[in-house]
Each structure stands twice: as structure tokens, then as C-alpha cells.
Amino acid sequence: MPPRAVVPPELIGRLRAAGCVFAEDEAKLLLEAADTPADLERLLAMRISGLPLEQVLGWAEFCGLRIVVRPGVFVPRRRTRLLVQEAARVAHPNSLVLDVCCGSGAVGTALLAAEPSLRLFAIDIDPAATACARLNVSPRGGEVLTGDLFDPLPAELRGQVDLVVANAPYVPTEAIERMPPEARLHEARVALDGGTDGLKVQSRIAAAAPEWLAPGGRLIVETSAAQSPHTAELFTRHGLRPRIRRSAALDATVVIGTAPA
Structure with missing residues (x-):
């Protein structure tokens, strides 16, 4: 029309x-x-x-880009722009970057749009998500892998990664029923459910990331304001120096962990 x-x-x-x-x-x-x-x-x-508008249209606006979104796949939120902004500050040309729990690949796609020279791997456990992510990430030169967190990565990347970004599920299980039906009914449960305290997946990422990070490499995780002190504690427990960053304008919080140099 x-x-x-x-x-x-x-x-x-x-x-x-x-x-x-x-x-x-x-x-x-x-x-x-x-x-x-x-x-x-x-x-x-x-x-x-009740289908989310983005899934009806087939795309979501994110960081000035049109991100392809398919039914059942997590719709990128505006607040996740903070994760991209903080990652872009530390991602240098040719950096090796992992977008873990990538969903549609929105974060990785935005980072590649800002710095096309990145070597980027986007990873998700949900095949529907990675099929969607390939439509966004692959045309920009990134690679998409299906599997649990770091499992599908080539072993030779251990100790070589400059940056890990993760918008991992952080909604406590009992709170999912209070989410808007657009998310609760039309996005994969695995993309929402962070376990009893919302920290289950974050905890696994914080425990595994140091093995993959290069000296001075960073892990940046989106979380909630209330959870951020606990996320920071997880980082400290696994040898990362944490810093909490919050944006009132985006109503967003991330925790940035730096590996020892």
C-alpha cells in the first residue's frame, strides 16, 4: 500500500x-x-x-538499524543500547568479540555496523534464534554458532577474546508470569528465564568467560539495577574487576568486568 x-x-x-x-x-x-x-x-x-509488533513486521528498530525478527525470537529492547554503547567504547578495530545469548544477533550486528573489522561470533542455544541471527550477523561478516554459551567455539580462541557481550536471560522464574503477554507468550522461555534469582545464566557466563578472555579483556552483561550488585559479586568471584554502569535515560544497567592484564 x-x-x-x-x-x-x-x-x-x-x-x-x-x-x-x-x-x-x-x-x-x-x-x-x-x-x-x-x-x-x-x-x-x-x-x-497479541503477537509483538516487531514479529508482525518482521523487523525491529535497534541502534538505528532494522534487525530481522522472526516469530518466537527475543525482540531487542531499547535499553540494550547501553550494552552496545559500552561495548563500542572498548571494541577496537580487529577485536575478537563474542555475542553470547545472541537472540536475533542485534547486539553483534550493531557492533559490526559501528566497526566492520571486528571478528565476531554470535552464539545462542536456540536454533530458531541462530537462524534469525544469521540473517542479521552474517551479511556483515560475523559468524553465528548454535550451542550452550561458549561450547561451540573453536578451542583455539581460548585466551584470545577481547570482548564478551551478553544479554543473557535475567528475569527470575517466578516473575515471568508478570511480564507483558507479548513477551511471555511469544518469546522463547529460554530467552527470558534467568532461574530462581535471575542470575543463573549470568553466573555460568561469569565462571566461564575468564578462560576465553585475553589479558585485559572485558565481559559486559546486561542486568537489572537491583541485580547489578550481585552480578558484580559474581564477576569478582571469578577474578574480574567489576564496574556498574547505569543509564537513567534508557532505564538500563550493565556490569563491565575486566580481566587481569
């Missing part, structure tokens, strides 16, 4: 009735994405059913 078509009030009304807070903005995006009135009706029905 024409990109600048007038948005019908009835379309906005149907989205608003379905509980879409930004109904007018969503209506414009759906209208632009549809090729025909029948296609618009199909997209609208998907959105009204």
Missing part, C-alpha cells in the same frame, strides 16, 4: 481496542508494511492476537 497513505481512524481504533498503547504509530507501520488491503487485514489480525 502507498507509504504515505492516510491512516484510517478505524485502523487506529481497532488497535487501541486491542490494548496497543501506541496505536497510531503502529497503524502507520502496519499500513506501510502491507502490500494490499487483504495483507493489511492479515497483519492487523496478527497484531490484535
Whole structure:
């Protein structure tokens, strides 16, 4: 349909009735994405059913990029821009970077967009996520691997990695039922569930990362403000010097751990 078509009030009304807070903005995006009135009706029905807008459109805006998103795959959040910003500060040309628990590969893709010379591996345990990540990461020269954390990496990378970034699941198990249905019902549980205290996967990453990091290498993990002191303790326990960084504008928190030089 024409990109600048007038948005019908009835379309906005149907989205608003379905509980879409930004109904007018969503209506414009759906209208632009549809090729025909029948296609618009199909997209609208998907959105009204509760499917995240990004999965309906097939993409999410992240760090100024359009990231391909497929059904069931974790949708990149705005707050994860802080993870990218902090990683970009320390990623130098030709750095070896790991994007662990990569989901759609949004973080790795954004880092490659900022510095194309990076040697980047994106890893996730969910084959649906890595299939999606290949659509984003591979065209920019990164490599995508399927497996549990560091397991699928070539052994010769041990002690060579300059930077590990991880937006690992950190929602406590009992809190998942209180998440918005868009996430709770339409994103893979493995991408959300951080165990009893939300620190289960972070703990495993903090324990394993030092083996892969080069001297002075860094591990940067997204977490919540409440969890960040505990994440920092995990880093210290495994020999990393932690620093907590918070952005009020993004409502985001990361913990940065530096390996001994």
C-alpha cells in the first residue's frame, strides 16, 4: 500500500481496542508494511492476537538499524543500547568479540555496523534464534554458532577474546508470569528465564568467560539495577574487576568486568 497513505481512524481504533498503547504509530507501520488491503487485514489480525509488533513486521528498530525478527525470537529492547554503547567504547578495530545469548544477533550486528573489522561470533542455544541471527550477523561478516554459551567455539580462541557481550536471560522464574503477554507468550522461555534469582545464566557466563578472555579483556552483561550488585559479586568471584554502569535515560544497567592484564 502507498507509504504515505492516510491512516484510517478505524485502523487506529481497532488497535487501541486491542490494548496497543501506541496505536497510531503502529497503524502507520502496519499500513506501510502491507502490500494490499487483504495483507493489511492479515497483519492487523496478527497484531490484535497479541503477537509483538516487531514479529508482525518482521523487523525491529535497534541502534538505528532494522534487525530481522522472526516469530518466537527475543525482540531487542531499547535499553540494550547501553550494552552496545559500552561495548563500542572498548571494541577496537580487529577485536575478537563474542555475542553470547545472541537472540536475533542485534547486539553483534550493531557492533559490526559501528566497526566492520571486528571478528565476531554470535552464539545462542536456540536454533530458531541462530537462524534469525544469521540473517542479521552474517551479511556483515560475523559468524553465528548454535550451542550452550561458549561450547561451540573453536578451542583455539581460548585466551584470545577481547570482548564478551551478553544479554543473557535475567528475569527470575517466578516473575515471568508478570511480564507483558507479548513477551511471555511469544518469546522463547529460554530467552527470558534467568532461574530462581535471575542470575543463573549470568553466573555460568561469569565462571566461564575468564578462560576465553585475553589479558585485559572485558565481559559486559546486561542486568537489572537491583541485580547489578550481585552480578558484580559474581564477576569478582571469578577474578574480574567489576564496574556498574547505569543509564537513567534508557532505564538500563550493565556490569563491565575486566580481566587481569
